[in-house]
Amino acid sequence: MRRLRWFLATLLLAGACASAERDTSNDGDRLARDTGDGPSLVSGAGAPEDRARAFVRWASGSVATDAATLQSRLAEARNDRDAVVALAAHVRKADDHSEALVALSLLGEMRSPHAEEPLRALANMPLPAMEPGEHPIREEYEMLESKAVDGLAYMGSATADVEVMRIAGGHPARAVRAEAIDAYLYNHGDSDAARAELERVVQPQDRIFLDRPRHLAGENAAAFDQKMAAFLAKHPETAAPMPAKREVQP
Amino acid sequence: VKKLSLIAASLAALAVAAPRVLAVCNQGSASTADLDLWKVHGCWSAYYLWEYKAYDVRSGDWGDRGFYDACNVNTEFAKHWNAAYLLSYGLPNNTTNRTQWHGTIDYQSTAIAADNQYHDDTYQMATDDRSIFGRWSWQPFGPNKVETSCLLYDSTSANANPASRGGDFIHEGWHGWQWMNWYWPDHTSGPVGNCTMSGNACDYFYWHPMSQYAYGQMYYENGTATWFHSPNQVQVEYLCDIATSAASWVPLSVRTAAAADANQRAVQRFINGPGLKCSAPRPIIYYVAP
Numbered sequence: 001m002r003r004l005r006w007f008l009a010t011l012l013l014a015g016a017c018a019s020a021e022r023d024t025s026n027d028g029d030r031l032a033r034d035t036g037d038g039p040s041l042v043s044g045a046g047a048p049e050d051r052a053r054a055f056v057r058w059a060s061g062s063v064a065t066d067a068a069t070l071q072s073r074l075a076e077a078r079n080d081r082d083a084v085v086a087l088a089a090h091v092r093k094a095d096d097h098s099e100a101l102v103a104l105s106l107l108g109e110m111r112s113p114h115a116e117e118p119l120r121a122l123a124n125m126p127l128p129a130m131e132p133g134e135h136p137i138r139e140e141y142e143m144l145e146s147k148a149v150d151g152l153a154y155m156g157s158a159t160a161d162v163e164v165m166r167i168a169g170g171h172p173a174r175a176v177r178a179e180a181i182d183a184y185l186y187n188h189g190d191s192d193a194a195r196a197e198l199e200r201v202v203q204p205q206d207r208i209f210l211d212r213p214r215h216l217a218g219e220n221a222a223a224f225d226q227k228m229a230a231f232l233a234k235h236p237e238t239a240a241p242m243p244a245k246r247e248v249q250p
Numbered sequence: 251v252k253k254l255s256l257i258a259a260s261l262a263a264l265a266v267a268a269p270r271v272l273a274v275c276n277q278g279s280a281s282t283a284d285l286d287l288w289k290v291h292g293c294w295s296a297y298y299l300w301e302y303k304a305y306d307v308r309s310g311d312w313g314d315r316g317f318y319d320a321c322n323v324n325t326e327f328a329k330h331w332n333a334a335y336l337l338s339y340g341l342p343n344n345t346t347n348r349t350q351w352h353g354t355i356d357y358q359s360t361a362i363a364a365d366n367q368y369h370d371d372t373y374q375m376a377t378d379d380r381s382i383f384g385r386w387s388w389q390p391f392g393p394n395k396v397e398t399s400c401l402l403y404d405s406t407s408a409n410a411n412p413a414s415r416g417g418d419f420i421h422e423g424w425h426g427w428q429w430m431n432w433y434w435p436d437h438t439s440g441p442v443g444n445c446t447m448s449g450n451a452c453d454y455f456y457w458h459p460m461s462q463y464a465y466g467q468m469y470y471e472n473g474t475a476t477w478f479h480s481p482n483q484v485q486v487e488y489l490c491d492i493a494t495s496a497a498s499w500v501p502l503s504v505r506t507a508a509a510a511d512a513n514q515r516a517v518q519r520f521i522n523g524p525g526l527k528c529s530a531p532r533p534i535i536y537y538v539a540p
Contacts, residue, residue, distance in 0.1 A: 061286040064498035064537035097408040098283035098507045105506055108533030133381050133449040136401050140408035143510040151533045174446060175517040178524065183531035205444075214527040217494040218538025221348045221460035228526070232457060238523035240454035240475045246434045 048086035088118035108151020153183030169201030275400035283411035306363035306373035333415035353465030369426030386425035413508035453480035
């Protein structure tokens, strides 16, 4: 019976595909991958807001081979206030969370002085209340604010550093505080001095984030395993207990 | 017998055709990350014709969620197999300079339907219950049930991206692993310890060296905390692998969403302290060849 059902479903599915292969009616050019040089944030058709939207759309679909283009497009826009402001505004206008995350990533990666204030505001958006069980809207805000913190810490300015340090110690969301701690350490070369600065402000329950092993893109297992072993040696309290077997099967 | 078969077939056809009233998930738009991944394959019919069988996605359950409109990325079924596509092909599985926690064979074997070393038979359902991301439930007769909710499909939801959706397939599948290996397929109610979630959402993170499990061995356990995984843990490890080790063609939006989800979960859902930090805290997570 199951085989018959699958056979019938396959026939119907295959038929549906033949008549509806790549139904792009609702998505227009968003389903066509632009493999060119990518749109510019500072020149070309439309207002800065339109260019920001086009650039974010292109960047979100970018792949490894687009990295150099991405960096050069961001570099050419770094000192263009209108372009930076438009990109910052697009974070709040994005169609969805994944696009907003990419827009924030681009804004932070620019290291533009014009981006600091928008990033500060985005890292401190009022958080929705926690609800029982899953609270996806609250988590969405926390993920966006964490990404804004990455941009602030990457900025490297004295004022941005002060803000990252304040967030590390006092942001209402633990995930954002954890990101601020890691970002401050990372952008100060994981130095002892940075760690000592953070130790003065982080909350007692957050001190573990000073030691948490970080797995980097492309990092091999041997390198990560060393970091993990050091963490576990320093924090034996993080060892999990023996898993308990259930006694009876219904 | 022939008449009986005809009657049974007619009843089955009626059941399939019966209108459903609960399909409230958004079938009208897809997230940027879903669209970006979709551009990579452009709707690969051979893949989804494999996928619905491999995951046991049934027309009766998914008929009004895009089952017969599989090339329309706005529908739930298209998003389901879009996530499965990432799961099937998104990781390079290098063994000479290994950068992943586990291999595609581990993650996919956990997610798919057929009885294997990772779990007994399962099938996939969609649910409109927005209080959960997903749910595994034991069934007395037939395959166990994996449900995934609108929160993984509606484009306005933060977790409606291919990486988070695939991570949930693995998470729910791992409850099946727990069951098959005589552990309770459950979480611990929080908040408890380091876990800040309320309700049935907290797990332990069973630290193991990245190089400990050969690819294809994630199912192994020996009754100790040294060789063990929790559902949230396998989910975080998959998300982290996509964020840091995905194939070079995986779009930036997919990798960025994966990292954000991994790190959020790692801070919130583990009783014995946060899990690993996934990726450098640099704004853009650039691809780095292993």
